[in-house]
Amino acid sequence: MPPKIIFEKSVKGRRGYRLPPLDVPPESLPAGMVRETLDLPELSELDVVRHFTQLSQQNFSIDTHFYPLGSCTMKYNPKVNDEISGFSGFAGIHPFQPAEQVQGALELMFSLQEILSEITGMDAVSLEPAAGAHGELTGLLMIRAYFRDKKEDRRIILVPDSSHGTNPATASMLGYDVVQIRSDARGGVDLEHLDKLLSENVAALMLTNPSTLGLFEENILEISKRVHQKGGVLYYDGANLNAILGIARPGDFGFDIVHLNLHKTFSIPHGGGGPGAGPIGVKKYLEPYLPIPIAAKGTEGYFLNENYPKSIGRVKAYYGNFLHLVRGLVYILAQGPEGLKRIAELSVLNANYLMKALKPYYDLPYDRLCKHEFVISANRQKKNGVRALDIAKRLLDYGIHPPTVYFPLIVEEALMIEPTETESKETLDHFIDVMKKIAEEAEKTPELVLEAPHSTPVARVDDVQAARKPNLCFNIGN
Amino acid sequence: MLLPATPNEIKEMLASIGLNSLEALFEDIPSEVRLNRKLSVPPAMSEQELRKKFHQLSKLNKTLDDQISFLGAGVYRHDIPAAIKPIISRGEFATAYTPYQAEASQGTLQAIYEFQTLMCELTALDVANASHYDGATALAEAALMALDITGQNEILISRGVHPHYRQVVETYLEGRISSFHEVALENGITSKKELERLFASKPAALIVQYPNFFGGIEHLEELSDLCKKHHALLVVSVNEPIALGMLKAPGELGAAIVAGEGQSLGIPVSFGGPHVGFLATKKEHMRRIPGRLVGQTLDKKGNRAFTLTLQAREQHIRREKASSNVCTNQSLCAVANAIYLSLLGKEGFAEMSLHSYHKAHYAFREWTKAGLKPVFTSSFYHEFPLEVPMNANEFISRMKKENILAGYSLKQDYPELPNSVLFTVTEMNSKEEIDTMTQALHSICNSNKVGCASAS
Secondary structure (H helix, E strand, O other): OOOOOHHHHOOOOOOOOOOOOOOOOOOOOOOOOEOOOOOOOOOOHHHHHHHHHHHHOOEOOOOOOEOOEOOOOOOOOOHHHHHHHOOHHHHOOOOOOOHHHEHHHHHHHHHHHHHHHHHHOOOEEEOOOOOHHHHHHHHHHHHHHHHHHOOOOOOEEEEEOOOOOHHHHHHHHOOOEEEEEOEOOOOOEOHHHHHHHOOOOEEEEEEEOOOOOOOOOOOHHHHHHHHHHOOOEEEEEEOOHHHHOOOEOHHHHOOOEEEEOOOOOOOOOOOOOOOOOOOEEEOHHHHHHOOOOEEEEEOOEEEEEOOOOOOOOOOOOOOOOHHHHHHHHHHHHHHHHHHHHHHHHHHHHHHHHHHHHHOOOOEOOOOOOOOOOEEEEOHHHHOOOOOHHHHHHHHHHOOEOOOEEOOOOOOOOEEEEOOOOOOOHHHHHHHHHHHHHHHHHHHHOHHHHHOOOOOOOOOOEOHHHHHHOOOOOOOOOO | OOOOOOHHHHHHHHHHOOOOOOHHHHOOOOHHHEOOOOOOOOOOOOHHHHHHHHHHHHHOEOOHHHOEEOOOOOOOOOOOOOOHHHHHOOHHHHOOOOOOOHHHEHHHHHHHHHHHHHHHHHHOOOEEOOOEOOHHHHHHHHHHHHHHHHOOOEEEEEOOOOHHHHHHHHHHHHHHOOEEEEEOEEOOEEOHHHHHHHHHHOOOEEEEEOOOOOOEOOOHHHHHHHHHHOOOEEEEEEOOHHHHHOEOOHHHHOOOEEEEEOOOOOOOOHHHOOOOEEEEEOHHHHHHOOOOOEEEEEEOOOOEEEEEOOHHHOHHHHHHHOOOOOOOOOHHHHHHHHHHHHHHHHHHHHHHHHHHHHHHHHHHHHHHHOOOEEOOOOOEOOEEEEEOOOOHHHHHHHHHHOOEEOOEEOOOOOOOOOOEEEEEOOOOOOHHHHHHHHHHHHHHHHOOOOOOOOOO
16 A cells, blocks of 8 residues: 555644744734645654655665666766765855855866866856756757847757757747757768758757767767858757767867756766756857856956856856755766776666667667667567567566666657666676566566566556546645 | 776676777767867865865855854755755665656655645645746746746736846746846835836736745735736745745735745755755646646556656657756755655744744844844845945945854845845844844944944
């Protein structure tokens, strides 16, 4: 039985927190403005701790399970990052304190800006965006400001058909027309199609490289040349940077803007969906448009520079998800240059090792060297009625979090697998065994897979019912 | 952190894929763009070295606890119950991804469903999403929602809204090529006179903050009536949700959308982030709300279960037709909010709310008696601006010498208030701290160089 909802555990008069006695004379309350009821639950501290601890135990997580979720880079999140970001000197400072009281924080931000510039091959970095999609929004706003300055009204954003959903969503949020480029037979951008679509009306091409198929875009220099010839901007979605850390840099490929997901490549915990951090880096010509503020070093120490007259403005209150910036910097400094490169090497080695081993059992639509992830298809299993989703659910019975399924959209019954560098060979071998076994089950006992999961706290969840009659808020009256 | 692969395993794995070196894994990257040097970053550090380095760096910061602080202006120091951090630090919560696989994520899903319910309670609205980046971006999304709901393309925003929030809304609206008009204040709250005139251009929404940036308690009911008359939506920004333990909920007073910041509910000030935005609205706008939503449903066996729902609004399904591009949110902070509200509970939260109110009003009385001049006379919650007898920045510098972080200088955002400081008082400020400030004010006012309101 799943646990009760916290409101169902409430007992009138119970408390979990005590304030000190009020040490000032009370003031009369503002007439007509005072609330009559606020039905929060009433529980003891233990009630609350046990409730949420028991909830946590219903989750799969990196700390408890192998989590090869493609394009999400579910690598181990070192505990020292959390310890250091929790130092009172970081967690206990206010964003509006005078600069001389927060020199450590500003120095840290400045260092991270410099280091991320070096890692990505860009000229300037803003740490403001709170997540990848927020970085995309920031980047496209800068592109718009840039073209406005040039008195060009470019209306189109190009994205490959394998792109992350956030790319087209961000572009259309800003009123751009989104046009998809086909992938070619090797999984790369179809150059002929690109040529057809490129024009003086294209503001930017947004590209993930390696792509969501886990493939390096071999024609990247040609793509960069053609986009730039038409005066367009090349945007790098950094979700998959892990594969090329220290090996190659987006800036050297010709990208003009990158966003990074510190919660992927740089080991910030995902938190069940956030918070993340999505810094963006740009080439010199776009620097004037960066969102404010930028950490800078002056004659009297570090300060937050808001003097960017062409800036797109502010994209978030204060200065990014600061404690996550601390975690990101700690992680990078723990690796050093060799360590960063080793991350890319081993993430790519692990992915290729898995891909090779799974190839006899599952369809592999793009059979070539992959980078940090690869995509297989359950088309073969579908003959027995077993779909990618069923395989995903069956993996849960074996204590493995499923890969990303049904993405990218261009592969039928896609299972996108990203093992990351932090997983050991034993874990990978176990995964291979389980995937073989599921392929066998799909042949011999498909109902076992179709009915999965069998061992999770709840059985397969009815999503249709959830959407048909949305219940998004517990009715406390009941 | 060290990676697990041993040299032997690497050799073995390379052999199994038919390669003889790690370099061979990158043959598909054109050689002319491969980095033929080491990245120029500092050499690897051990945990011990990292701890030392960052400890030294953190010591260059002076925390709010190292001084007497009356600084707020959107980020508030409140007591954080001890139980929150151990729970949200659990790997099962912290190192899980977005709960796309419902059966493996019931913990996060239920916690977020409870968060949504708590936000509905707090705001007295019907639907709340699973969180947003922060209060400012939640407000910007609320503005975009209002444009979509009404089909209009202008937003009115009160100058009583936090300056950063106004700037973020403006940035987001710039993307939409919509117009943005600021509404002046009158005695510290949104001017109704000015509004009558501005409503002529048929705006989509009026945005106000409650309590507003100056601590002023906006008259939401009157503003809501005005909005109704002009077919505009009332969007309310809540920067200090603890105020809602005492004040009438915006939903009761006619707000169509509430966008707020949950930092006060169990999240440290953290130099501004990560904090957590929340977004709530009426049932009729449910399908317009951006971001993730957790819904209750049944599993195959008929047991209660939770899942992400109404995903047809979202980017990973709808791509360019999505209602917003938001993907990652601030889930773990939302869980912290849920734990905080559960621990404080009905009585504790109401008391918490009153403590800040009473202490702020005590401070207001003592400091105005000591000679600082009130700027406004309208009702306030736990923040208030006072005119100081010198340039605000100079005043703040003088107070720093007494180890007091006096407040927020209003000059940069409100040039019409060059000598005013915004003070914030929460339950964390003892009477003794407030009295220490009073003493410091006496010594300033008694020095013959400056003029204070009245000698007490």
